[in-house]
Amino acid sequence: MPPPGLGAKPPTIADVARVAGVSRTTVSHALNGLGKVDPRTRERIKQVAAELGYRPNLRAQRLRRGQAKAIALASSMPFAVAGGPSRLGFYMEIAAAAAESALLHDYALVLVPPVRSGSGLQSVDIDGAIVVEPDVNDPAAALLRERGLPYVALGRPVSPDEEAPYVDLHGGLVAEMLLAHLHAQGATQPALIIGSGERHSSVDAREAYERIAAEYGWAPVVATAPEAGGEQAGYERCAALLAEQPGIDAVCALVDAFAVGAVRAIRDSGRAVPDDVMVVTRYDGLRARTCDPLLTAVDLHLDRAAADAVELLLGRLQGGEAATVGVAAPPAPRLVVRASSLRVTPPA
Numbered sequence: 001m002p003p004p005g006l007g008a009k010p011p012t013i014a015d016v017a018r019v020a021g022v023s024r025t026t027v028s029h030a031l032n033g034l035g036k037v038d039p040r041t042r043e044r045i046k047q048v049a050a051e052l053g054y055r056p057n058l059r060a061q062r063l064r065r066g067q068a069k070a071i072a073l074a075s076s077m078p079f080a081v082a083g084g085p086s087r088l089g090f091y092m093e094i095a096a097a098a099a100e101s102a103l104l105h106d107y108a109l110v111l112v113p114p115v116r117s118g119s120g121l122q123s124v125d126i127d128g129a130i131v132v133e134p135d136v137n138d139p140a141a142a143l144l145r146e147r148g149l150p151y152v153a154l155g156r157p158v159s160p161d162e163e164a165p166y167v168d169l170h171g172g173l174v175a176e177m178l179l180a181h182l183h184a185q186g187a188t189q190p191a192l193i194i195g196s197g198e199r200h201s202s203v204d205a206r207e208a209y210e211r212i213a214a215e216y217g218w219a220p221v222v223a224t225a226p227e228a229g230g231e232q233a234g235y236e237r238c239a240a241l242l243a244e245q246p247g248i249d250a251v252c253a254l255v256d257a258f259a260v261g262a263v264r265a266i267r268d269s270g271r272a273v274p275d276d277v278m279v280v281t282r283y284d285g286l287r288a289r290t291c292d293p294l295l296t297a298v299d300l301h302l303d304r305a306a307a308d309a310v311e312l313l314l315g316r317l318q319g320g321e322a323a324t325v326g327v328a329a330p331p332a333p334r335l336v337v338r339a340s341s342l343r344v345t346p347p348a
Contacts, residue, residue: 011052020048071313073098074112074121074140075132078228081195081255082114082132089256090283090302094132094154097306105314112140121147128317130154130309133169134162136198150316154309156200165316167309170333171204174298175252177335178280179212181296182250185278185343190250191221191241193234193258201282205254221245225258234261242269242277250278250341256287259295263340278341293339305330 017024022045030037030045037045048054073095075082082091091114099109110124114132121129121143131140133155141164144151153166182190192209194202206222213220223241225233234253238261241248251266253259259281266277273279273293281288284297308330 011054013054015052016045016049016054019052020045069106070108070110070126071102071310071317072110072112072121072124072126072129073132074129074144075114076135076138076140077114077133077199078230079114081227081230081257089285089287091132093285093302094306097303098130098310101307101310102314105310107310107314128152128313130306130313131164133199133201134159134164150313152309152312152316154305156204158198158200158203165312167305167312167330169201169300169305169330171201172208174201174282174300174333175205175208175254176212177298177333178252178282178296179209181335181337181341182252182278182280183212183216185250185274185341187218187250187278189218189221189245189247190252190278191223191245191248193223193225193237193241193251193253193255193262195227195255195258196224197227201254205252205282209252221248225255227255230257231261231264234258235265236261238262238265239269242266242271248277250280252280254282256281256283256285256295256297259340260287260291263291263293263295274339274341274343278343280341284336288336288338291340296338296341297336299334299336301330301333 013024013027017027020027022041026037026041027045030042031049075091077091082089095109095111102109110126112121112124121140126149128150129144131138131144131151131153134141134153134157136159138159141151141162151164153164155169156166156171157164179190192205194205209222210220221241223237225237234255234257237258238251238253242265251262253262259279262279263273266273266279271277280296282298284299288295288297
């Protein structure tokens with residue numbers, strides 16, 4: 001119960017000062033850890049504030065400090081890949097983990113819809129941002145540089161002059177795991193389908209595929225599809241590959257939306273998954289866990305990676321040294337084998 005005379009209005013800093021018998025400046029310093037306030041006085045002020053139910057004006061605090069106490073999550077990755085119709089894809093899994101981590105440090109997370117222009121970043125009030133899997137000359141990164149705001153990347157930046165710190169999502173290792181699994185299951189002519197952009201996941205996967213194809217004696221088949229096309233783009237590209245090269249017995253469709261489209265294309269061609277053509281994908285998300293058959297994919301530990309990106313960004317905001325090398329803090333990726341690539345008896 002507030003002391004008599006305070007009324008029904010929310011208590012102010014003046015009310016705390018009056019009840020505690022100190023100045024408003026002393027209350028402000030005591031509650032914000034500023035100035036030289038006697039420890040006993042500080043504790044008494046905190047107790048009075050708690051008893052009155054006083055809540056500081058966060059907006060006013062931020063204006064005084066010149067901070068928004070907010071960070072953004074941004075990407076040029078289109079919704080067809082990042083979320084899809086469910087809005088519960090790759091991007092949103094990262095957002096949920098990043099928001100939780102940011103809140104632990106009293107920062108809010110502003111979710112900027114993935115758009116090619118990155119225009120949502122022009123006016124939003126933030127202190128910095130996490131850019132998810134930036135493309136070459138990424139528009140989101142360009143706008144942040146234009147505003148003079150610090151940012152970190154989730155996934156290795158691919159622009160030649162990009163020096164932003166980043167959290168490594170192990171693009172090459174993920175591709176190697178998927179391709180080694182296909183080889184173990186008997187694949188002799190697997191195809192790789194990647195996005196037509198230059199994100200690290202596509203660049204690293206192509207490099208790994210070409211290296212492993214040479215090692216296993218595969219005739220390399222690499223195809224690209226526009227990310228914005230989503231499942232339909234994966235369907236059309238896979239259908240064309242099967243028509244051009246009917247000997248293909250496995251498809252590593254790096255984008256999960258492409259993989260779902262590939263499964264449909266394989267069936268429409270009169271083939272079966274996995275008996276005739278196996279399918280694997282990179283991201284173990286909702287699409288992989290609900291496709292028929294369930295898709296073999298990789299657990300990227302996105303919750304840990306997102307939390308690491310938040311910590312890296314806040315370190316920059318607090319004046320820490322900006323690392324220019326990848327932060328390999330997330331656990332190593334883990335292969336999740338499912339029906340889309342399991343053959344009871346691999347071909348001889």
